[in-house]
Amino acid sequence: MHLEKFLFVLSALIICTIALNFLDQEWKEWKIKYGKKYITLEKELYRRKAWEATWEKVQKHNQLADQGLTSYRMAMNHFADLTTEERNSKSCLSRGISHAQIKVDSHSYEKNIGIPNEVDWRKSKCMSPPRNQGGYCGSCWAFATIGVVETRYCIKKKKLLTLSEQLLVDCDESDEGCCGGYPIQAMAFVTKNGVMRAKDYEYSEKKAECEYNPDKAIMLNVTKYYSLPDESDMAAAVAYEGPLAVGIASGEDFQLYSEGIFEGKCAPSPTHAIIIVGYGTQPAQDENGKDTDYWIIKNSWSQQWGENGYGRMKRNIDQCNITAMVSALDLK
Structure with a gap:
C-alpha cells in the first residue's frame, strides 16, 4: 500500500x-x-x-x-504576457466624447440592391500590408483611417501610396493622439488638410509636436465622409466603394485570436478600430448546419496577429458592436 x-x-x-x-x-x-x-x-x-x-x-x-x-x-501571440485585466482594459478610442455625440451624415443604400456574394479587397493591388501601431500608443483610429484612405485613393487613382498615421497622431486636434480618437474625426481632418506620405512623416509610436507640411500634403478631393447604419449598408459600401473603418468591442478573446471566424466574448463597448476589407460566407460543415456569414478585417497589431494581420468575424449579428461607429469617405 x-x-x-x-x-x-x-x-x-x-x-x-x-x-x-x-x-x-x-x-x-x-x-x-x-x-x-x-x-x-x-x-x-x-x-x-x-x-x-x-x-x-x-x-x-x-x-x-x-x-x-x-x-x-x-495563439500565444505578443499579448500573451498580459493579464486578463490588462487585455480587457486596453482601448484606443476617444475617452472624451462618445462616437454617437459626433455630428456626421449617415448614408444608406437601397435594401434590394444586389451585391456580390463575396468581396476581398486584398486581391486588388490597392492594399498595403497590415502594420503595427505598437503597444504603447492607442493609435488604432489613425491606422484604420489611413488604411481606408490608402485603398480608396488607389481605387480611384490606380496608385497605392503609403501614407502617414503619425500626421494624425500629432496634428489632428479633434482626437487625442496616443490616448485615442475616432476615425470619423480623422476623416474630417484629412478632408480639410490632406495627408502626407509615411516617408515624409514616419510613425514613432508616440505623440510629438505637429510637423504638418502643406507643400508635401496630398489633397484627396473628398466628396463626403459619413457613417452607415447597419450591416447590409456596410456590405454594399464595401462592395461598391471600398474598405470601411469600424469600431469593435475588442476584449481578451479577440486579442488572442489566431485563425478562423471569430465568435468569442466581446467587451461591453467599442475599444478598438479596425478596417473591413471584404466579406464572404463559409458553407455549413454538414447538411444540418448553417452557413456562416463573415467580415474580413484588417488589424493594426502587426502581421504576427491573426491570419497574417487579418481576421474574420461573424457578419449580420452585430458582433462586438461592429455597427456602432462605422466610418467611410468618398473621393472623386
Whole structure:
C-alpha cells in the first residue's frame, strides 16, 4: 500500500517536472520570437505567471476548436504576457466624447440592391500590408483611417501610396493622439488638410509636436465622409466603394485570436478600430448546419496577429458592436 502511494507521488512529480521543463522551453522561445525583455527578475516572474495563465486558456480553447465546438483558434501571440485585466482594459478610442455625440451624415443604400456574394479587397493591388501601431500608443483610429484612405485613393487613382498615421497622431486636434480618437474625426481632418506620405512623416509610436507640411500634403478631393447604419449598408459600401473603418468591442478573446471566424466574448463597448476589407460566407460543415456569414478585417497589431494581420468575424449579428461607429469617405 505504501509502495503504491510512493509510486503515485513519484509519477506526479515526474509529470510536473516534465511539464515545467516544457513550459520553460516554450517561454524562452516565445520571448525570442517576440523580442520580449524584462528590466528586473521580479517583473519577468510576474509576466511569466500571466503568460502561463494565458497558455492554459489558449490550450483549453483550442481543444474545443479541435472538437469542432468553436469556429476559431487562439495563439500565444505578443499579448500573451498580459493579464486578463490588462487585455480587457486596453482601448484606443476617444475617452472624451462618445462616437454617437459626433455630428456626421449617415448614408444608406437601397435594401434590394444586389451585391456580390463575396468581396476581398486584398486581391486588388490597392492594399498595403497590415502594420503595427505598437503597444504603447492607442493609435488604432489613425491606422484604420489611413488604411481606408490608402485603398480608396488607389481605387480611384490606380496608385497605392503609403501614407502617414503619425500626421494624425500629432496634428489632428479633434482626437487625442496616443490616448485615442475616432476615425470619423480623422476623416474630417484629412478632408480639410490632406495627408502626407509615411516617408515624409514616419510613425514613432508616440505623440510629438505637429510637423504638418502643406507643400508635401496630398489633397484627396473628398466628396463626403459619413457613417452607415447597419450591416447590409456596410456590405454594399464595401462592395461598391471600398474598405470601411469600424469600431469593435475588442476584449481578451479577440486579442488572442489566431485563425478562423471569430465568435468569442466581446467587451461591453467599442475599444478598438479596425478596417473591413471584404466579406464572404463559409458553407455549413454538414447538411444540418448553417452557413456562416463573415467580415474580413484588417488589424493594426502587426502581421504576427491573426491570419497574417487579418481576421474574420461573424457578419449580420452585430458582433462586438461592429455597427456602432462605422466610418467611410468618398473621393472623386
